[in-house]
Amino acid sequence: MIGLYAIARGAPRDAIGARGERLRVLALGELEAVCGDPPPPLSADAVRAYEAAVRRIAEAAQACLPARFGSCAADENSLSAALEPREAELNEALALVRGREQMTLRVHGTAPEGGAAGGPGTQYLEQRRRARTLPELEPLRAALSGLIRAERLERHTEPGLLASVYHLIDRGSAQAYRQVVESAPLEGLRVTSSGPWPAWSFAPELAP
Amino acid sequence: MRKQSRSEADEIIDRADASLLEIIDHVLNKGVMLQGEVILGVAGVDLIYLRLNALLCAADQLLPRREGT
Numbered sequence: 304m305i306g307l308y309a310i311a312r313g314a315p316r317d318a319i320g321a322r323g324e325r326l327r328v329l330a331l332g333e334l335e336a337v338c339g340d341p342p343p344p345l346s347a348d349a350v351r352a353y354e355a356a357v358r359r360i361a362e363a364a365q366a367c368l369p370a371r372f373g374s375c376a377a378d379e380n381s382l383s384a385a386l387e388p389r390e391a392e393l394n395e396a397l398a399l400v401r402g403r404e405q406m407t408l409r410v411h412g413t414a415p416e417g418g419a420a421g422g423p424g425t426q427y428l429e430q431r432r433r434a435r436t437l438p439e440l441e442p443l444r445a446a447l448s449g450l451i452r453a454e455r456l457e458r459h460t461e462p463g464l465l466a467s468v469y470h471l472i473d474r475g476s477a478q479a480y481r482q483v484v485e486s487a488p489l490e491g492l493r494v495t496s497s498g499p500w501p502a503w504s505f506a507p508e509l510a511p
Numbered sequence: 512m513r514k515q516s517r518s519e520a521d522e523i524i525d526r527a528d529a530s531l532l533e534i535i536d537h538v539l540n541k542g543v544m545l546q547g548e549v550i551l552g553v554a555g556v557d558l559i560y561l562r563l564n565a566l567l568c569a570a571d572q573l574l575p576r577r578e579g580t
Contacts, residue, residue: 307543309543310543347531350531350534350535350538350539351531351534353538354534354537354538357538368542368543369537369538369541369542369543370542370543370544371538371539371540371541371542371543371544372538372539372542373539374542374543374544393543407533407536407537467536497530497533500537501537503537503538503541503542504537504541506541506542506543507543
């Protein structure tokens, strides 16, 4: 059993894993799979150690797509068999995250009620549009436009937590990003930021 | 084994601080996940998925504004 830490390009050859093990880089076509020991049992310490290990890989690699905690394969052959059909998709994602890192925003507030004109169909489409884009964030997006390279938005249903927004920025621009977030005018919304992170939210989910 | 995993997940969630919640969300909720030949090999993760967003929301009540990591 081997643990999968990341899919990468230009991965470091001397990285250390969550259990202190030396990680191996397997070349699978154009992809590099950074592998180590099988995943440790779930614990707070294990999660922290895993995140730190992925962070070390991401900081040293040209491009890094983190693997979810607990990802593992029986052996190199089964790992290769799982990745090979998705090589094009993974290469595309690697190109997107190359030289970049992720910032995460938690958007707190209350979703505006209705308000769309027109019939039920129009209102439905407007609700879908708002759910997809969260237009209340436009002032912040405009202020960050010089820094953001890509965005993923995840709506939440919990009261008070409207959405999580994940932004891809160039490495080294996190401080500038935070400064913009802190000074952005957002009426009725409260936004907290964290990062920089490896590009967790820009790694494709590769369900069969 | 399964019961033990759930207890472990409960303990993590119940004791999680804000920075750990952020790490959990990224590490357990995001990232390349392959199904089939490559599996999630750790039990108890699903329990954390279910409770994470509610906790992230609750954490906002405890945090100073716009805290970074």
